[in-house]
Amino acid sequence: MTMPAPLLDKDGVRLEADDAVATVTLTNPDKRNVQSPALWRALTEAGRALPGAVRVVVVRGEGKSFSAGLDRQAFTPEGFDGEPSFLDLARGDDAVLDATIAEYQDAFTWLRRPDILSVAAVQGHAIGAGFQLALSCDLRVVADDVQFSMRETSLGLVPDLTGTHPLVSLIGYARALEICVTGRYVHADEAARSGLANVAVPAADLDATTRDLVAALLAAPRDAVIETKALLQGVTGRTLDEQRTAERAAQGRRLRDLAGLGD
Structure with a gap:
């Protein structure tokens, strides 16, 4: 069987879709x-190129890492080539630096969209930006050879590709x-x-x-998955009473839809 051509294949990123x-x-x-x-711009482009039928996005890396x-x-x-170095960005205007980092972050945030579920299949090294890419996904399946590491602080930087929020949410502030x-x-x-991982398996079993x-x-x-994901994503920003209200509203939408009364 011939696989359809990739929807995107550039700058170290390939996007394929199968239903x-x-x-x-x-x-x-x-x-x-x-x-x-x-690569970050290509990841952002991949998010924009997703067909509407896609419900699950798997993020993986070729090779050992x-x-x-x-x-x-x-x-x-x-x-x-063709890019300002990070040193040049540091010497430039504050607004430009902030906007540039925000553009880089866009490569990671789309994986949290409520209309999709994202799964990182992680083997070998997942360091710094690699760790943060895995953290951007809703779920993580890891091989037994995985090595997560957040190296930014050791290099005099901070993790700035949206990884800090899920990291604290998953394992707590102190850890x-x-x-x-x-x-x-x-x-x-x-x-x-x-x-940090939903499951760890032998490397040979990662794909399966x-x-x-x-x-x-x-x-x-x-639709039930979308509503459930939105409910869970909003928990940390809501009080219990606010969450109860959100649950009632979501369930009302589901019941009306199941009864054929949805918009």
Whole structure:
């Protein structure tokens, strides 16, 4: 069977879709799928190119590593071809610097959209930006060789690609602070035990386990999944009474829809 052509294949990112499932693959295994501004723009483009039928997005990396993080070339005076180096950005206008980082963050935030569920299938190194990409997904399946590490603070920086919020939400402030400040590795057993990973499996089983999870996610009706995800995403910003109100409103919409009374 001939697979359809990728919807996008550029700058180290490939997007493929098969009915309700899309796969976003980092495609630079020779460099352990290091990240760059061009890759971040391609990730953002992948999010915009998703067909409307897609319900689940799987994010994976080719080769032995999910992603070893930011390409250190960003910190050299020459930077990347056609791109301002990070050193040039630092010397520039505050508003431009802020807008540029916000643009980089867009590559990660779309994976939290309420109309899709995102699953990171993570093997090998997931460092810095790679760790944050995995954290941007709703769920994480990890291989037993996984090595998460948040190295930014050790390099004099901070994690700024939207990873801090899910990290604290998943494992709590104290453990998140310790992981970020020390930059140490978090291996598969700790990831599963702490809640960073939904499940850890032998590397040979990573793809099959991810497929099984995707099939289970697709079993429930789409609109109920969307409402449930929105409810859970809003918990931390609501009081109990506010959450009760949100639950009632969501359930009312579902009941009207099931009764054929929806808009």
